[in-house]
Structures are given as C-alpha cells and as structure tokens.
Amino acid sequence: MIDKKFIGYEVPPTLWDVEKGRIRFFAEVIGSADPICLDEASAKAAGYRNVVAPPTFIFGAESDSGVLMKLLDTLKIDLREVLHGEQRFDYHAPVCAGDTLRFQTRVADIYDKKDGALEFVVNDTKVTNQLGEHVADLHSVIVVRHA
Amino acid sequence: MNAQTKMIQVGDDMPVLELPPISRTTLALFAGASGDHNPIHIDIDFARGAGMKDVFAQGMLSMAYLGRALTEWVPQRQILSYGVRFAAMTHLGDRVRCSGKVVEKLEHAGRPCVRVQISAAKATGEITLAGEALVALN
Numbered sequence: 328m329i330d331k332k333f334i335g336y337e338v339p340p341t342l343w344d345v346e347k348g349r350i351r352f353f354a355e356v357i358g359s360a361d362p363i364c365l366d367e368a369s370a371k372a373a374g375y376r377n378v379v380a381p382p383t384f385i386f387g388a389e390s391d392s393g394v395l396m397k398l399l400d401t402l403k404i405d406l407r408e409v410l411h412g413e414q415r416f417d418y419h420a421p422v423c424a425g426d427t428l429r430f431q432t433r434v435a436d437i438y439d440k441k442d443g444a445l446e447f448v449v450n451d452t453k454v455t456n457q458l459g460e461h462v463a464d465l466h467s468v469i470v471v472r473h474a
Numbered sequence: 475m476n477a478q479t480k481m482i483q484v485g486d487d488m489p490v491l492e493l494p495p496i497s498r499t500t501l502a503l504f505a506g507a508s509g510d511h512n513p514i515h516i517d518i519d520f521a522r523g524a525g526m527k528d529v530f531a532q533g534m535l536s537m538a539y540l541g542r543a544l545t546e547w548v549p550q551r552q553i554l555s556y557g558v559r560f561a562a563m564t565h566l567g568d569r570v571r572c573s574g575k576v577v578e579k580l581e582h583a584g585r586p587c588v589r590v591q592i593s594a595a596k597a598t599g600e601i602t603l604a605g606e607a608l609v610a611l612n
Contacts, residue, residue, distance in 0.1 A: 353538075358542065361545050382545065382556055390509050390511075391508075395510075408524070409512070411533040415605075416557065
C-alpha cells in the first residue's frame with residue numbers, strides 16, 4: 328500500500344526548456360498541420376512569440392522533466408503497475424518555443440478501491456514560465472494495479 | 475481551417491477525426507516526441523514482464539489526437555480546459571476515431587463558451603477515452 332502520509336507531498340520543482348524542434352516533432356507525430364505549431368512566421372502572425380505547443384504537449388514535458396519518476400520513486404510505486412486514469416488541463420497562457428517551464432507538483436490525494444487491489448494517486452501541477460506567467464494547471468490520476 | 479466559432483450551437487458536432495491504425499513506429503516516435511518514456515508502450519520485454527501480451531498505446535497519444543481534433547475545429551487559444559478519463563486500452567492495429575458534441579452554452583469568466591463532450595473510440599465502437607472541453611467562442 329502507498330503510504331497515505333504522502334498526501335500533500337510536493338515534488339521538488341523542475342525546470343524544462345521548450346524547444347522548437349520538439350514542438351514540431353510532437354505535432355508531426357500526431358499528424359497536426361496547425362501552422363501555429365509548425366511555422367514560426369505563422370505563429371508570430373497569429374500573435375504568438377514563437378511556435379505554440381499543442382494542447383497536451385506539457386504533460387510529456389512534465390514527465391520528461393523528471394517529475395513522474397521522482398514521484399514513483401518517492402511513493403515506492405512499481406512502474407509496471409501504473410496506468411493513467413484521468414488527465415485534465417486548464418489553460419491560462421500559451422506555451423511557446425523558447426520558454427522555460429517550471430512544474431510544481433503536489434499529491435492531492437491517495438485512495439484505494441477493491442480492498443487495495445487498485446490504488447489511486449491524484450496529482451495537481453502548477454505550470455509557470457520564465458515571464459512569471461501561470462500558464463496551466465494539470466490534474467492527473469494515476470492508477471496502480473496490484474496483480 | 476477553423477469554423478466560425480461564434481456560430482457554434484448546442485447540438486453541433488465537432489468534425490470527426492479518424493486516424494490510421496496504431497503501429498509500433500507511432501508508439502516509439504510518440505514516446506520520444508512527448509517525453510513520456512514509459513517502456514510499457516515501446517518495449518515488448520518490459521510489457522510482458524508487466525503481465526501484458528504486447529505493448530499498447532499511450533493514453534496520452536489518443537488524448538493528443540483528440541486535442542488535434544479540437545484544434546482543427548477551433549483556434550487553440552480558445553480551448554480553456556480539456557480533460558478526459560481513460561476507459562480502455564488502445565492496442566496495436568486499433569483505429570482511433572475522435573468525435574465530440576456541443577452540450578451547453580455558458581459564460582465563463584465573462585466569456586461566452588461552450589461545453590463539448592468529446593471521446594475517442596475504436597472501430598468496434600468501444601470508448602477508450604471520454605471527457606469534455608471548455609471552448610470560448612471569441
């Protein structure tokens with residue numbers, strides 16, 4: 328069982344640089360043709376400072392910045408048992424190439440079902456950028472399935 | 475590419491987005507592009523060690539496809555929130571189909587908005603993720 332004492336645990340904040348090529352790679356893999364994600368001139372013409380990260384891009388950025396592994400390690404969760412239960416994004420400002428994002432993740436809740444066979448970890452992440460803007464909030468539920 | 479969003483009404487459908495069958499290549503590229511390196515989606519040995527028959531698609535891949543469907547319908551800056559619940563696994567060869575329907579008009583922080591119920595499903599009709607988006611009309 329995951330120790331409930333971790334409810335309220337805050338992962339040490341991480342920083343992550345948003346690269347233009349990475350945004351393009353992400354957009355191309357999902358087949359997006361949105362010019363604001365692919366072309367700097369189009370993004371600037373639309374009022375952005377550079378190409379824009381697609382809507383779900385920041386989830387992987389958080390993971391890539393090391394938040395998820397740190398969380399699993401701290402809570403002693405086996406990666407092989409992890410499934411993604413829910414994911415939500417609340418958007419406040421765009422994420423663009425050249426930005427540096429800061430992720431602050433807090434464990435909001437831990438609970439279980441089916442006599443502990445399924446455990447749930449609820450995480451809330453505040454994302455800010457180098458301009459001090461609050462760009463997004465992420466809300467995720469991780470499911471831990473015990474065999 | 476975007477609809478005249480001011481004209482969006484309750485009952486309107488988001489244009490359907492149908493994707494090609496899920497391949498191992500897509501899963502590998504999405505792992506690299508997204509930064510989510512969970513090996514259960516890209517390494518069959520790890521997946522078998524976790525009790526799975528094979529690798530399966532990242533839930534976030536389908537969520538990214540559904541996000542693409544939204545941005546092909548409305549400008550991205552008008553998407554105020556977007557959330558889903560993952561209901562079933564998406565496997566190799568599955569064809570993901572993204573759809574949505576406007577269910578409510580409302581005001582949010584002084585802006586006219588619509589609430590859109592969205593989902594991704596397999597060709598069999600099985601829902602793999604379902605949720606909603608809040609979209610501003612201006």
